Amino acid sequence: MSDATETESRKLLQRLRDAMAEDSAGQARLDKITHLIADSTGSEVCSIYLFRDSETLELCATEGLNAEAVHQTRMKLGEGLVGRVARYGRVINTADAPSAKGFRYMPETGEEIYSSFLGVPVQRLGEKQGVLVVQSKDAREYSADEVYALEVVAMVLAEMTELGAFVGEGAALAAPHQNPALIRATTAQEGAAEGHVWLHEPRVVVTNPIAEDPHAELVRLREAVDELRVSVDQMLAGASGGDAEQVQVLEAYRMFANSKGWLRRMEEDISRGLSAEAAVEKEQSQARARMNMATDAYLRERLHDLDDLSNRLLRILTGQGQNTGADMPSDPILIARNIGPAELLDYGRSLKGIVLEEGSVGSHAAIVARALAIPLVVHAGGITTDALNGNHIMVDGDQGIVHLRPDDTVVTAFRDKIAMQAKAQERYASIREKPATTKCGKTISLQMNAGLMADLPSLEGSGAEGVGLFRTELQFLVRNQMPKRSELSALYARVLDAAHGKRVVFRTLDIGSDKVLPYMKPNDEPNPALGWRAIRVGLDKRGVMRMQLQALIRAAAGRPLTIMFPFVAQYEEYRQARAEMEKVMERERKLGHVLPEKVEIGAMLETPSLAFAPDKFYEEVDFLSIGGNDLKQFFFAADRENERVRKRYDSLNVSFLTFLEGIVKRCEASGTSLSFCGEDAGRPVEAICLAAMGLRALSMRPASIGPVKNILRSVDLDGLRRVIEEGKLRGDQSVRPAVMNYLRSNS
Ligand code: PEP
Ligand code: MG
DSSP states (O other): OOHHHHHHHHHHHHHHHHHHHSOOOHHHHHHHHHHHHHHHHTOSEEEEEEEEETTEEEEEEEESSOGGGTTTOEEETTSHHHHHHHHHTOOEEESOGGGSTTOOOOGGGTGGGOOEEEEEEEEETTEEEEEEEEEESSOOOOOHHHHHHHHHHHHHHHHHHHTTTTBOSTTSBOOTTOSOEEEEOEEEEOOEEEEEEEESSOOOOOOOOBOSOHHHHHHHHHHHHHHHHHHHHHHHHHHTTSOHHHHHHHHHHHHHHTOHHHHHHHHHHHHTTBOHHHHHHHHHHHHHHHHHHOOOHHHHHHHHHHHHHHHHHHHHHHOOOSOOSOOOOSSEEEEESOOOHHHHHHHGGGOSEEEESSOOTTSHHHHHHHHHTOOEEEOOTTHHHHOOTTOEEEEETTTTEEEESOOHHHHHHHHHHHHHHHHHHHHHHHTTTSOEEOTTSOEEEEEEEEOSGGGTHHHHHHTOSSEEEEETHHHHHTSSSOOOHHHHHHHHHHHHHHHTTOOEEEEOOOOBTTBOOTTSOOOOOSOGGGSSOTHHHHHHOHHHHHHHHHHHHHHHTTSOEEEEESSOOSHHHHHHHHHHHHHHHHHHHHTTOOOOSOEEEEEEEOSHHHHTOOHHHHHHOSEEEEOHHHHHHHHTTOOTTOHHHHTTSOTTBHHHHHHHHHHHHHHHHHTOEEEEOSGGGGSHHHHHHHHHTTOOEEEEOHHHHHHHHHHHHTOOHHHHHHHHHHHHHHTOSBSHHHHHHHHHHTO
C-alpha cells in the first residue's frame, strides 16, 4: 500500500468526521457522506443501503443514482448484487455488473448505465447493518487497494450507525437496537419471564472510530497488545498442569496475540485513519462474519477464541471493564454468550430468566438454571449483539422464543399467558394438600427433584411428598476443587434438616459424559455418553465414592438414609457399590459415628440392560428409579444433547411405553419399589401415560408437581390405558395423538 493511498484514505475519513461533527439531521449526514465517498474514490455513484428490517435493505442515500429512488428502492436479503453482499457478508467487485451472478435490474434507480460495481458489507461484530456501494460507467474492476479503502470506510459507517448518527424523522432511519426482534431459540428450562436485559458481559462502545494522529494510535495499539500478551502468558502460567481444554484455549489466545498478520492488519487500518479501537473491531467483525459462515467446528472454536481476545484488547484500549457502573434492573433477564455454573449461582434467584446465545440443553449452566427453576433458552442467535442493557424482554421458555423490545400486541399476549399460568398456579395451590388420586382411585406419589440447598424450600410449597432425586454433582461442579468431606456432610445434613423427616433420595456423584468436573483431568473419549461416567467412575475411584458415602452417613447422624447409585448397567456394579457402602458403614461404626436408623440402597435404571438383569438383582435392590432422560437416549440410540435427533423420538412411542411396562411388571413380580425421575415425569401428558403403564411414583422439578397432580386427579387411568392399548394394536408409532384426543373428549 502506497503512502499516497494512505493519505487519501485518511483525508476521506477526516472529511467524514467533519461531516459528522456538523449539526445536521441524520439524512443530511448520509447524503453528505455519499457525496464525499463518490468524490474521493473517483466514482460516479456512491450509495448506502441499510436494513429496514432483518430481511429488507433500503436505499437510504445516493450520489449519482436517481434521487427519487431514495427510501423507495428496497430489496430482500440475498436479492440482487446488494442483497448478496449483505447475505454473505462478502465484497462483490465486478467490471460488468449486469452480467454478474445474481444481478437484478432496478429501473427506478437509473443504474443501468454503470458497468462497474463494488459493494462492501457494512457490519459490526457480526451484526449486519447494510451495504456500501460505489459504481462507475467505465468497465473496470476496483483495485485491491480501493476495496480495502472502502472496507475501512464501511467500518466507520458501521460505528456511526451503531452510535445512532443517522437517526431521523419520517422515512429516515430509526435508531439501532430499537426495533422489536423475535429470536427463535431452544428451550432448556420451561417457564415464562418478563423483565429487562442484563448483559453478563457489557458491550465495549467505541465512540471514536476515526483518529487524527496515526502514529499515536499505533503506539496505543502496540502498548495494548503488549499488555494483552503479558496477561495471556500469566493466565497460561496459572493454568498449566490444570484443565487441558483451558490450556488449549489459552494457547490459541497466545498464538493469536503473537500473530504478526493480526497486528499488521490492524496497523494498516490505523494508517488508513482508523482509531486503534476501530481497527481492533474491524478485525473482530470480520472474524465474526467468518464465524457465522464456518461449518467446521474446530475453525468456529478458533474464531471464537480470536473474538474473545479482541474483546480483551478492546477493554484494555478503552479502559472499559466488566463493571460499567450500570445498575442491575429489578427484574433482570441475563443475556450471555455462555455462562459457567458457578457464575450463574452467584446471580442465584435474583434472575427472572436467562438467554444464552450458545449454551446447550445439558450444559452445567442449564443444570443450575433447572435447579433454580429459572426459565432458560439457549441458541438464541445474535442476542448478545442485539440486546442492550435495560431493553424490555420477554422469554418464552416453553416455546423457546425470545421477544426483544416487544411491541404492544406481543406484550399483551405474553402477559395474558403469564396471567393464565398464575391462575393455574392458584388452582394448583388449592390442591396442594390433596393426594394425587385419579378418578379410578389410584394414588400416585409425587416427589421433587433437587440439587441445591436453595431447592429445599420448594418441598413445602410444591406439595411434594419427598425428594425423589437429589443430584449431588452440582456441589462438585460449581467448585474449583474437590469439596471436602466435612463440607459435604454439613450440606447433606442441612438438606435432611430442611426435609423435616420427608424421604430424600441422594444420588451419588453422577459425573462424566457432559458433566466434567473442572478439577478432574478430562478424558478424551470418543463417545462420552457411553464412556467413563457415574457409577463407573465411582467404582474405579473408590476414594471419592467412599468420601461421599461417609459424608452421607455422618449427615444422617442416626436418621434414615436413602442412597441411589446412578447409571448401573449390570447387577455386579450394584453389588460392588452396595458392598462398598456396607464396608464404609462398618468403618464408621468402628470410628464411633452413629449409623443411620435405616438404610435403603437403590439404583437408577438408565440403561436398557438393567431391565433384563437377573431376578436376584431385582430381589436385592431396595428400590429402582428410572432415569428416563438417559434411558430414552440409549433406548432410541439418540443423543439427548443433540438437537437434531433428540426430538425425533417421542416418549409416548409405543415401543418405549411397552419397554417401561416390562420394567413395571418385573418390579411387581419381585416386590421392588419403582419410581420414574426423568424430565418426562414432570410433563402432564407424559406423566399420566407413565401412571397408566403402572408407575406409582414420579419425581419431577417442583414447579411441575401442581400441573401433574391436577391432571392426574382428573384422569381415569383405566380408560387411558385402553386408549394406549388400542394405539398399540393399530400400530401407532406414538400414542400421543390418540391420548390427546381422549383427553379432549373427556375434558
Ligand atoms: C435421567 O437420566 O433421567 C436422570 C434423572 O438423570 P440426569 O438427568 O441427571 O442424567
Ligand atoms: Mg441420568
